[in-house]
Amino acid sequence: MRRLDGKVALVSGGARGIGAAAARLLAGEGAAVVVSDVLDDEGETVARTISESGGRARFVRLDVTSEADWQRAVDVARETFGSLSVLFSNVGINNGPKPVVDVSLAEWNHVLTVNLTGMFLGARATIPAMRAAGGGSIINTCSVSGLVASGSPAYGASKGGVRQLTKAIAKQYAADNIRCNCVCPGPTDTAAIRAFNVTDDQLTGKAATTMLGRLARPAEVAAAVVFLASDESSFVTGSELVVDGGVTAL
């Protein structure tokens, strides 16, 4: 008996980084996984790799700002695997550190739309399917930037919003046995962090913000997602699971 036998999970942003690691780990624990992303080739590869190693996975293209895409992803989950019980809403973009006065309205709107509205749309599309399945677990990727100040005002605002959206969902759907939590990673060794920290010195500086003195591996964040997806966390809802090596404890 694996920890997620019988579960069907939809992972947004599953082509790379934390999403890809989570897709693999969820599948390794027995879940059927719908891997979704706008990066078709990389997403297909993640799904194929899972299938080739004995897991169950399927790729679907998903732009998290598109209601139609979300509905199709939910339909694919139900048609391919029979139900939907887990959503790992993981897509996020970061426009990089910038003073508030230099943030354009267009980039503000873009970051908020992808990071926050995308998670609203994901929850809205999946909750009916989870109700039909008798319950479920939604895990939204927040960030330490949703807890403490971020260099990027837009990113921080979007993640703070994700934190509160999570609690609202938890409260409203507890009676339906749908839990909702967010995972708050600290600096994690992915392409996303390397986009703004290109030199070794910059990466070392990021690592130095943690007590543990290193970046998180994507699998370390994914393990938290598995915990929240599984029935082991059946009394955990409306909370933040902080996987930050101690950044916000300082």
Added chain:
Amino acid sequence: MTKEPALRIVESQVRPGRLAGKVALISGAAQGLGAVEAVLFAQEGAKVVVGDIADDLAAGVAAEIVRSGGDARCVHLDVTREDDWSRAVATAEQEFGALHVLVNNAGVAQVPSSIPDLPRAEWDRVLGINLTGMLLGTQAAMPALARAGGGSIINTSSVAGLVASKAVAYGAAKGGIRLMSKATALHGAKENIRCNSIHPGPMDTNFDGVYRNETTLVGTLARIPLGRLARPIEVAYGALYLASDESSFVTGTELIIDGGVTAI
């Protein structure tokens, strides 16, 4: 004491347990949450030192683990006594070769009282057991965890460590645990010792139930979005996650297992 049937060690693990190779010391492990944690940890492959002042019950928990194919010892552990802590840690290292996990779980409920009427002795008793007891456990365990190459300390706080509690001494102790855990994370990081606190909401154990009656239960349930009390196993799984290497980047934080109480 938990009302659910005692957990059994699953017959021959198909996969290695999530705590395979680890040795865990759990205080207050003779009954309730601590006993469930001891059995779950053993089921996941840990060797367990069951610490408690209730010697007979602790021996029973250890015996059940051994009977089910696990490995456990019991030790008399009054968490307010430094010599008891030294002996408990020594038992782990001598019997099982190392110590990797400490679950500071022992605690007492406070006698209900207004603040003006709270006897100084009751304040001292609750703080002494619930907060100082965890400091003494941390002091005794940290050198052993460092010798093992690192480890995980899990301090059992409460939602009363996050939001207001009518029990002022209990809340103060549980709030203190939260910040003591962060300090421990800071001190332990360079030796790969992680420390986190878990914050259960209302739980279905004698510990919580002693001051609960039919009337207060209705009020308690109304504050819980999931509409029920936690089963001890649901909290034990949180401790398991923090004890395992799955949480290797998790330190200095709170794992809240409260059915949504503090989210609303």
